[in-house]
Amino acid sequence: xxxxxxxxxxxxxxxxxxxxxxxxxxxxxxxxxxxxxxxxxxxxxxxxxxxxxxxxxxxxxxxxxxxxxxxxxxxxxxxxxxxxxxxxxxxxxxxxxxxxxxxxxxxxxxxxxxxxxxxxxxxxxxxxxxxxxxxxxxxxxxxxxxxxxxxxxxxxxxxxxxxxxxxxxxxxxxxxxxxxxxxxxxxxxxxxxxxxxxxxxxxxxxxxxxxxxxxxxxxxxxxxxxxxxxxxxxxxxxxxxxxxxxxxxxxxxxxxxxxxxxxxxxxxxxxxxxxxxxxxxxxx
Ligand code: DGL
Numbered sequence: 024x025x026x027x028x029x030x031x032x033x034x035x036x037x038x039x040x041x042x043x044x045x046x047x048x049x050x051x052x053x054x055x056x057x058x059x060x061x062x063x064x065x066x067x068x069x070x071x072x073x074x075x076x077x078x079x080x081x082x083x084x085x086x087x088x089x090x091x092x093x094x095x096x097x098x099x100x101x102x103x104x105x106x107x108x109x110x111x112x113x114x115x116x117x118x119x120x121x122x123x124x125x126x127x128x129x130x131x132x133x134x135x136x137x138x139x140x141x142x143x144x145x146x147x148x149x150x151x152x153x154x155x156x157x158x159x160x161x162x163x164x165x166x167x168x169x170x171x172x173x174x175x176x177x178x179x180x181x182x183x184x185x186x187x188x189x190x191x192x193x194x195x196x197x198x199x200x201x202x203x204x205x206x207x208x209x210x211x212x213x214x215x216x217x218x219x220x221x222x223x224x225x226x227x228x229x230x231x232x233x234x235x236x237x238x239x240x241x242x243x244x245x246x247x248x249x250x251x252x253x254x255x256x257x258x259x260x261x262x263x264x265x266x267x268x269x270x271x272x273x274x275x276x277x278x279x280x281x282x283x284x285x286x287x288x289x290x291x292x293x294x295x296x297x298x299x300x301x302x303x304x305x306x307x
Pocket of ligand 1: 036
């Protein structure tokens with residue numbers, strides 16, 4: 024049955040917008056309800072238990088807003104909580120790790136794959152398990168790049184300071200001879216210009232965003248949940264942080280058609296029963 028409800032999507036901040044972008048490209052008729060937990064960003068250095076608690080709050084909030092599926096647009100949330108999120112709610116749940124691993128295994132020619140992500144993601148070994156599940160004969164070399172996300176949240180993709188940090192993080196992976204690099208944090212595709220320069224043109228960068236969008240497509244088709252309403256879909260982007268800052272970065276990466284951006288307070292996300300938008304917040 025055609026379904027007009029939005030797709031719920033969430034991340035610790037603006038990173039999941041890379042996934043939103045890919046979903047909008049592939050499914051231009053779908054509505055997106057996005058929550059960026061910028062008020063509690065970053066997630067990467069936090070204990071998994073804490074990330075899990077935040078994730079369950081946001082998922083419950085999105086379900087209370089009647090989303091038809093959940094897209095965990097954040098690797099760190101996926102490693103901490105995707106099974107719990109799926110168990111808690113009767114809607115399809117799509118993550119980013121399997122799609123990214125799949126694309127990397129397809130892309131590598133020398134069977135040496137690099138992975139960069141947050142500390143939580145790298146420490147979890149989730150990509151090692153995802154690659155193993157594919158039965159692929161590859162070596163995975165992982166490296167946490169915790170500082171990257173702060174630059175992305177500030178909209179900085181090219182400063183001298185960032186370039187120096189990127190070289191420090193990525194040189195060792197180059198030396199390892201990887202021919203494919205998984206951007207295992209949804210913030211990182213926004214730095215792909217810089218990462219490509221440091222890694223060199225012969226290294227394939229894998230962003231899970233496009234692959235995840237294909238999984239979203241196929242989940243909606245197989246559950247018969249596609250939106251067929253011919254009216255222009257209205258997206259909604261909520262942030263627990265500063266909406267002005269979110270808007271600046273979102274417009275930068277998603278273009279002027281972002282749609283409504285609003286503040287939602289963490290208390291509202293937490294107290295789903297009394298979910299309400301932050302008083303005084305305005306559409307911008
Ligand atoms: N975008 C998130 C991810 O994919 C991480 C950002 C953070 O550290 O909060 O892992």
